[in-house]
Amino acid sequence: MRRFSTSVLPTLLVAVSAAATAALAAEKKAPGKPTEPENQCIVCHGDSDLWDGDRRRLYVTIKDLAGDIHWQKGLRCQDCHGGNARAADIKEAPHAEEDKFQSLRSQPKDYAKPPEPAKVVELCGNCHANIDFMRRYSPSPRVDQLREYWTSGHGQRLKATGDPNVATCVSCHDRPHGSGLDRGKHAIRAVADLESPVYRTHVAETCASAKCHADAKLMANPAYAYHGRPLGHSQYDQWRKSVHAQALLKKGDLSAATCNNCHGNHGALPPQVGSVANACGVCHGKVADLFANTIMKHRFEKLQLPGCAQCHGEHEIVKPTVEMLGMSGGAFCAECHPKGEGEKGEFGATIAGTKAARSLRADLDHLTDAIQSAKEKVAEAERLGMPLPGPPSDEKLDLGIYLRRASDSLKNARVLIHSFKLPPVEASLAEGLEVTKQVEERAEEALQEYHARRVWLAASLAPILLVIVVLLLYIRSLPPLR
Amino acid sequence: MSPASPNEPPGPSGPWARCTAFFFERLGLDDLHALAAKKRVPIHRTALFYFLGGMALFLFAIQVITGTLLSLYYKPSPDQAFESVRAIMTEVDFGWLIRSIHSWSANLLIGVLFLHLLTTYLMRAYRRPREITWITGIVLLVVFFAFGFSGYLLPWNKLAFSATRVGTAIVGAVPLVGEQLLLLARGGDEVTGDTLARFYALHVVILPIAAFAILAVHLFLVQKHGMSIPERVAERRGGEDKVPSMPFVPHFLLRDMVGWYLALGILAVLAALYPWELGVKADPFGSTPEGTKPEWYFLFMFQTLKAVPEEVWGIRNAVFVVLFFAFVGLVVLAVPFLDRGVPRGRTRLVLNVLVAAAVVFFIVMTVWGLLPEVPEVPE
Numbered sequence: 001m002r003r004f005s006t007s008v009l010p011t012l013l014v015a016v017s018a019a020a021t022a023a024l025a026a027e028k029k030a031p032g033k034p035t036e037p038e039n040q041c042i043v044c045h046g047d048s049d050l051w052d053g054d055r056r057r058l059y060v061t062i063k064d065l066a067g068d069i070h071w072q073k074g075l076r077c078q079d080c081h082g083g084n085a086r087a088a089d090i091k092e093a094p095h096a097e098e099d100k101f102q103s104l105r106s107q108p109k110d111y112a113k114p115p116e117p118a119k120v121v122e123l124c125g126n127c128h129a130n131i132d133f134m135r136r137y138s139p140s141p142r143v144d145q146l147r148e149y150w151t152s153g154h155g156q157r158l159k160a161t162g163d164p165n166v167a168t169c170v171s172c173h174d175r176p177h178g179s180g181l182d183r184g185k186h187a188i189r190a191v192a193d194l195e196s197p198v199y200r201t202h203v204a205e206t207c208a209s210a211k212c213h214a215d216a217k218l219m220a221n222p223a224y225a226y227h228g229r230p231l232g233h234s235q236y237d238q239w240r241k242s243v244h245a246q247a248l249l250k251k252g253d254l255s256a257a258t259c260n261n262c263h264g265n266h267g268a269l270p271p272q273v274g275s276v277a278n279a280c281g282v283c284h285g286k287v288a289d290l291f292a293n294t295i296m297k298h299r300f301e302k303l304q305l306p307g308c309a310q311c312h313g314e315h316e317i318v319k320p321t322v323e324m325l326g327m328s329g330g331a332f333c334a335e336c337h338p339k340g341e342g343e344k345g346e347f348g349a350t351i352a353g354t355k356a357a358r359s360l361r362a363d364l365d366h367l368t369d370a371i372q373s374a375k376e377k378v379a380e381a382e383r384l385g386m387p388l389p390g391p392p393s394d395e396k397l398d399l400g401i402y403l404r405r406a407s408d409s410l411k412n413a414r415v416l417i418h419s420f421k422l423p424p425v426e427a428s429l430a431e432g433l434e435v436t437k438q439v440e441e442r443a444e445e446a447l448q449e450y451h452a453r454r455v456w457l458a459a460s461l462a463p464i465l466l467v468i469v470v471l472l473l474y475i476r477s478l479p480p481l482r
Numbered sequence: 483m484s485p486a487s488p489n490e491p492p493g494p495s496g497p498w499a500r501c502t503a504f505f506f507e508r509l510g511l512d513d514l515h516a517l518a519a520k521k522r523v524p525i526h527r528t529a530l531f532y533f534l535g536g537m538a539l540f541l542f543a544i545q546v547i548t549g550t551l552l553s554l555y556y557k558p559s560p561d562q563a564f565e566s567v568r569a570i571m572t573e574v575d576f577g578w579l580i581r582s583i584h585s586w587s588a589n590l591l592i593g594v595l596f597l598h599l600l601t602t603y604l605m606r607a608y609r610r611p612r613e614i615t616w617i618t619g620i621v622l623l624v625v626f627f628a629f630g631f632s633g634y635l636l637p638w639n640k641l642a643f644s645a646t647r648v649g650t651a652i653v654g655a656v657p658l659v660g661e662q663l664l665l666l667a668r669g670g671d672e673v674t675g676d677t678l679a680r681f682y683a684l685h686v687v688i689l690p691i692a693a694f695a696i697l698a699v700h701l702f703l704v705q706k707h708g709m710s711i712p713e714r715v716a717e718r719r720g721g722e723d724k725v726p727s728m729p730f731v732p733h734f735l736l737r738d739m740v741g742w743y744l745a746l747g748i749l750a751v752l753a754a755l756y757p758w759e760l761g762v763k764a765d766p767f768g769s770t771p772e773g774t775k776p777e778w779y780f781l782f783m784f785q786t787l788k789a790v791p792e793e794v795w796g797i798r799n800a801v802f803v804v805l806f807f808a809f810v811g812l813v814v815l816a817v818p819f820l821d822r823g824v825p826r827g828r829t830r831l832v833l834n835v836l837v838a839a840a841v842v843f844f845i846v847m848t849v850w851g852l853l854p855e856v857p858e859v860p861e
Contacts, residue, residue, distance in 0.1 A: 385571035385578060385760030450757070453578070457754030464747045468740055475736050481525070481728050 039085050041077040064187035117168045124169040148267035172206050203258045208236030238316035277307035290419040326361040333357050356422050363429045370436040371406050377443035386446040391438045406435040521730035526715045531601035536738040537745050541591040548584035558682035560675040563638035564763040585758040592779045595623050607710035613818035618700040620815050625693050632685040639761030644774040647673045655800035781851035782844045
């Protein structure tokens with residue numbers, strides 16, 4: 001062991017050191033790495049020891065810069081901040097006004113002061129609102145972000161009050177995101193980058209970060225109330241329970257809605273009462289179309305009810321169930337249409353309406369049960385390895401796939417409920433029931449065949465026993481043993 | 483063709499007799515006929531046990547025939563294995579019956595082999611000069627275990643997949659060479675399509691060759707040394723040659739056939755009451771389904787592994803169980819050499835106690851393994 005440590009260990013150490021040195025050298029030579037000798041900003045701003053307290057914000061890590069999309073595209077400190085990045089002497093030039101150094105502060109030399117939010121927005125807008133500049137990086141760039149921003153709740157408040165708590169570009173795009181003093185680490189990732197705070201799966205978390213919409217104290221500020229309604233701070237927690245969050249975060253369905261799908265991103269605003277259905281309709285187009293053609297829509301608008309959100313909720317939108325339909329057991333219809341004359345007597349349910357709601361609920365339950373029963377029978381027949389011919393219309397079609405038509409009919413019927421008309425829903429349900437009937441019949445046939453096989457196999461015992469008897473009789477007929 | 487010499491005996495008359503004579507002369511079947519006519523089987527109280535060997539042979543023949551038929555349609559790839567078995571069961575005429583009989587006869591065969599082993603021990607049929615017959619029999623049992631293990635994966639369903647994952651992991655616990663054995667068995671770190679290909683090759687090429695070869699030696703030795711007569715029977719009759727016997731053909735053969743038909747009847751009952759199911763297609767990325775168990779004849783090992791604490795005398799439980807059963811296997815193999823042949827001696831007593839304990843252990847562990855698992859109630 002001693003011999004090993006005295007001979008092999010130093011050799012290993014030398015080899016490891018050599019490899020590490022080579023790797024470091026290779027890294028230094030790598031293009032695009034923020035260690036270029038001509039960039040003097042890094043010399044100071046990349047030195048952790050120089051920045052503490054309030055000035056810590058001015059410390060820029062090499063690692064963060066390397067992940068920054070701007071740096072990766074070849075932009076350097078001076079491209080945004082101006083100044084002379086090659087000036088080695090801090091007293092001479094790097095921050096000199098003649099070199100067009102852009103300070104984001106109201107008082108340029110007071111580095112302890114945080115940047116002015118409006119200046120941040122305009123600085124980003126310099127390039128991102130400039131189609132000619134942005135075309136260098138993309139053939140069809142988006143350049144309306146700045147314009148949209150000034151129409152957003154954030155932008156309007158910033159313009160009106162200069163509120164430093166208002167979110168600006170870096171609040172959402174930089175990492176770690178935040179607002180106020182915590183802004184900016186020079187680690188702005190591309191939106192499609194998995195580590196970007198505005199990548200689809202991170203958007204809600206970013207909006208709700210501790211210093212923004214999840215901050216109870218900040219959101220309780222009456223100045224932030226929208227149309228007299230406080231903004232609230234529990235949206236993120238509510239959304240996490242929603243069907244959208246489940247789809248986005250658990251199933252990885254990137255098309256599922258997060259904050260910006262309903263509120264907009266750069267022009268973020270809560271949807272108006274009349275536009276909720278349109279916001280939902282971006283994804284749920286058919287439902288929105290059906291609802292738009294109903295008398296209910298006009299009634300909702302008249303009563304200032306928020307469209308879809310009235311029944312489905314705002315942020316905590318859970319999977320709709322048939323229990324929502326009907327006149328009892330917490331069904332939503334009964335909330336506005338109580339039986340008889342209640343507080344909302346104006347909209348009391350008629351006998352026909354009550355009957356229709358109950359009948360729809362019963363029919364939906366019936367089809368749901370029929371699908372489940374057919375599925376179980378098909379699964380049982382498949383597990384037993386029984387042949388399952390397709391429906392009479394196409395015997396080669398897989399019965400399990402054919403059964404999906406019934407599920408589609410059920411989904412369609414649930415969508416058609418938003419038309420508030422009985423016949424189309426009933427037609428769709430009838431279609432689904434016909435499919436389940438055919439499937440169930442086929443599966444039943446297969447299971448009966450399975451039982452018939454068992455009976456025939458059991459019956460095969462008879463000839464076997466007969467042969468045994470014949471053999472025994474023959475043995476008895478043999479001459480006796482000596 | 484020259485005309486028959488007047489001195490030669492007259493040839494057989496009639497077409498059938500002439501045809502038989504043709505083949506007997508050319509294939510030398512006269513010797514075999516003489517052997518069959520000469521072969522006799524002893525008659526005594528436990529002579530019924532002699533039928534177990536024939537029954538095992540009959541079930542093996544069923545395995546070969548049904549297995550060959552299944553191989554005409556089976557496709558050994560993860561994408562097609564399950565679908566091809568489903569096609570066998572749903573599209574091929576009587577495919578479901580052939581598969582069910584193949585699976586059940588495999589189980590029945592292992593059961594008959596267990597009984598054959600036990601009765602051979604009880605009759606002391608391993609005594610000199612039948613030691614090699616005993617050893618070839620044990621090796622055959624191991625080969626049929628391997629048949630069962632490799633065949634279980636072939637339908638590529640969830641239960642089989644999980645059981646193979648667990649089973650091959652136990653192989654990995656073999657000291658020193660476990661890792662290599664695991665790689666050899668799986669063809670990689672995990673159970674994949676490579677494992678399926680290996681198991682198929684093992685099931686339809688390697689094991690059949692091994693089984694036929696060892697079986698040939700086993701049958702030759704049985705023929706060579708004749709049927710073993712229990713010591714006490716011979717003692718009571720005053721010598722082995724005094725024990726009454728019956729001719730193999732036709733007396734024993736006809737009785738053997740009764741046994742075969744009985745086995746066929748049992749197969750029909752099992753296939754009727756419990757047709758072999760297709761299951762659900764294996765999902766290599768899915769979790770292990772609840773109630774994953776190996777075939778019943780491996781349950782005693784599986785249950786032992788579950789019952790043994792995680793560490794025994796500083797040894798990991800899987801390693802301990804593998805070592806334990808390897809030791810038991812060696813003892814079983816060495817029985818002819820451990821039994822000194824003294825009828826009421828201490829060695830035989832110890833062996834009898836050990837065998838009784840092993841049988842009880844096997845039954846208890848198997849029944850325990852078959853019982854449904856009760857979920858633990860949190861305290």
